[in-house]
Amino acid sequence: MAENSRMPVSLNVGVGEPSVPSEVTLEARNICHYFLPVKARRALLVIDGVSLTIARGTFTAIVGASGCGKSTLLRIFAGLVSPSKGEVLLDGEVTRGPDPRKGMVFQEDSVFPWLTVQKNVEYGLRARGRKGDVVRAEATRWIQAVGLEGFGEAYPRELSGGMRKRADLARVYATNPEVLLMDEPFGALDALTREALQADLLNLWQELRKTVVFVTHDLDEAAYLADVVVFMSPRPGRVTAILPVPLGRPRSPRIRTSPEFFALTRRFREQFGYAELGGSRALAGEAGTP
Amino acid sequence: MVPKLADSEEIAVRAAIHGRRRRRRLVQWSLGIASVIFVVGVYDAITHLPGSNPAIVPPLHDIAGSAGSLIAAGTLPSAAAASLETVAMGYAIGCSLGILIGSLRGWFRIMGYLLDPIIDSLRPVPALAYIPLVILWVGIGEDARVLVISVAAFLSCVVSVSAGMREVPVVYVEAARTMGASRARVFWTVAIPASVPYIFTGLRVAVGAAWGTLVAAELIAAQNGLGFLLEAGQQFLETSQVMTSLVTIGVLGFLMDAILRVLQGRVARWAPVDSGT
Numbered sequence: 001m002a003e004n005s006r007m008p009v010s011l012n013v014g015v016g017e018p019s020v021p022s023e024v025t026l027e028a029r030n031i032c033h034y035f036l037p038v039k040a041r042r043a044l045l046v047i048d049g050v051s052l053t054i055a056r057g058t059f060t061a062i063v064g065a066s067g068c069g070k071s072t073l074l075r076i077f078a079g080l081v082s083p084s085k086g087e088v089l090l091d092g093e094v095t096r097g098p099d100p101r102k103g104m105v106f107q108e109d110s111v112f113p114w115l116t117v118q119k120n121v122e123y124g125l126r127a128r129g130r131k132g133d134v135v136r137a138e139a140t141r142w143i144q145a146v147g148l149e150g151f152g153e154a155y156p157r158e159l160s161g162g163m164r165k166r167a168d169l170a171r172v173y174a175t176n177p178e179v180l181l182m183d184e185p186f187g188a189l190d191a192l193t194r195e196a197l198q199a200d201l202l203n204l205w206q207e208l209r210k211t212v213v214f215v216t217h218d219l220d221e222a223a224y225l226a227d228v229v230v231f232m233s234p235r236p237g238r239v240t241a242i243l244p245v246p247l248g249r250p251r252s253p254r255i256r257t258s259p260e261f262f263a264l265t266r267r268f269r270e271q272f273g274y275a276e277l278g279g280s281r282a283l284a285g286e287a288g289t290p
Numbered sequence: 291m292v293p294k295l296a297d298s299e300e301i302a303v304r305a306a307i308h309g310r311r312r313r314r315r316l317v318q319w320s321l322g323i324a325s326v327i328f329v330v331g332v333y334d335a336i337t338h339l340p341g342s343n344p345a346i347v348p349p350l351h352d353i354a355g356s357a358g359s360l361i362a363a364g365t366l367p368s369a370a371a372a373s374l375e376t377v378a379m380g381y382a383i384g385c386s387l388g389i390l391i392g393s394l395r396g397w398f399r400i401m402g403y404l405l406d407p408i409i410d411s412l413r414p415v416p417a418l419a420y421i422p423l424v425i426l427w428v429g430i431g432e433d434a435r436v437l438v439i440s441v442a443a444f445l446s447c448v449v450s451v452s453a454g455m456r457e458v459p460v461v462y463v464e465a466a467r468t469m470g471a472s473r474a475r476v477f478w479t480v481a482i483p484a485s486v487p488y489i490f491t492g493l494r495v496a497v498g499a500a501w502g503t504l505v506a507a508e509l510i511a512a513q514n515g516l517g518f519l520l521e522a523g524q525q526f527l528e529t530s531q532v533m534t535s536l537v538t539i540g541v542l543g544f545l546m547d548a549i550l551r552v553l554q555g556r557v558a559r560w561a562p563v564d565s566g567t
């Protein structure tokens with residue numbers, strides 16, 4: 001039931017008209033990152049000179065093969081990892097650690113199993129020093145918004161994977177960040193649940209017009225959700241192309257079966273070079289240390 | 291949003307689930323009791339073997355008789371009460387310190403650097419080895435026993451608690467940090483609750499350590515308590531009394547563990563308890 005419900009688009013969160021689209025909010029300047037794997041003699045270059053500017057209120061997808069450094073890049077954006085070289089700026093300010101203006105949804109299951117859904121969603125609000133009934137009401141509102149009404153008192157292990165992800169989203173939305181960093185949030189879900197959650201996310205984005213940076217390895221997902229798609233090469237991750245998504249808004253799920261959509265995703269696949277290489281480049285990225 | 295069952299269906303569904311749980315608990319209890327009866331039965335058979343010496347391997351009715359008279363005389367209850375009091379004191383002190391120190395050294399790297407060498411070099415020394423020193427320092431008495439038991443409980447608790455802290459998945463910490471939690475808040479709201487199952491493991495291991503040390507401490511220096519009763523039984527060749535004391539210690543330890551298990555089920559309802567139910 002909750003899996004396939006749509007988010008009600010009746011949230012009156014105070015975000016007015018989208019600001020000037022060209023205004024830059026998040027900026028990455030020449031980011032390089034190395035890891036030193038336990039059994040390697042030399043440092044492993046994972047991200048090689050990534051520079052990006054992300055405009056306020058836009059939905060940017062970052063696509064790349066597994067292992068190309070997408071999660072690392074997003075952790076750097078979030079201020080959880082400091083890059084070996086380069087810097088990340090938010091509204092012109094250099095990032096030095098986690099920041100309440102940036103929320104992150106992780107690839108892993110990160111809902112706290114020891115808290116109920118309600119308490120999970122309240123967590124971020126309380127961490128920001130808010131108290132009392134307001135917090136409870138706010139959390140309840142977001143639980144409803146992600147389609148988990150009636151599951152507030154459930155513990156995460158009593159929910160399906162898709163419902164846990166919904167709880168995770170509610171938790172991040174509730175903290176009302178300016179920038180939402182999402183790391184393959186739907187990657188672990190079955191196709192039906194994923195499409196339901198994508199549609200819900202899109203509805204909500206249409207409403208709130210947050211700046212979203214969405215990492216995925218799914219080209220259809222990127223095309224359906226984003227305004228701009230950033231392509232990364234297999235490790236070391238570099239930006240190989242930045243392509244716009246020339247699809248109108250708001251988008252309904254029906255768009256996914258339209259000819260323009262097919263043409264677009266085909267263009268994306270060619271960009272990746274899958275056609276010629278039969279996916280071997282993707283596999284190269286998947287392999288361990290070179 | 292949540293589909294509701296009709297009342298009659300609800301009752302049927304509940305009954306089915308509760309029935310399944312009850313059956314499982316019934317099987318659990320029956321098997322548990324059966325295995326105890328089996329062991330007692332084997333013991334009984336041994337006492338009936340030709341040539342078995344009732345002074346060394348007392349038959350069941352001798353043990354029951356001894357237990358009866360020890361209870362009637364008030365010796366056993368007073369010994370059990372004395373031991374329980376000592377264990378409770380030592381256990382409480384040792385485990386409180388164990389949880390405190392264990393979580394600090396497991397969570398804050400600096401505390402680990404400071405405390406690891408001390409704790410890791412104390413750990414291989416059995417708590418009993420401190421008895422001579424403790425006797426020299428505080429004399430033979432209740433304080434000495436409580437102190438030694440605290441050390442034993444502390445050492446077995448601290449290891450499990452800090453292991454739990456080090457096992458907390460990084461992503462929970464990252465999630466809390468990005469939601470705006472300070473480092474102190476992360477400690478209280480992520481590290482502690484995430485390692486509750488490990489803390490309980492520590493508490494349960496410490497029960498065994500505390501009782502083991504108690505008996506040893508009372509063997510050496512006590513005028514009362516189950517260890518004393520044990521020792522006296524051996525000296526006067528009252529094997530039945532030895533057996534009675536052993537069983538009492540076992541039962542008390544088992545009860546403490548059972549209480550902890552119930553408590554764990556309450557405190558950490560989100561994580562299934564490893565055994566039982």
Ligand SMILES: Nc1ncnc2c1ncn2[C@@H]1O[C@H](COP(=O)(O)OP(=O)(O)O)[C@@H](O)[C@H]1O
Nearest residue numbers: 035036037046065066067068069070071072073
């Ligand atoms: N802590 C780490 N230590 C060493 N290597 C790491 C570590 N984390 C990630 N890596 C390596 O960095 C690369 C990129 O990882 P990640 O950012 O998770 O990729 P993606 O999210 O694109 O799949 C991988 O090849 C992985 O082996």
Ligand SMILES: [Mg+2]
Nearest residue numbers: 070071107184
């Ligand atoms: Mg990843």
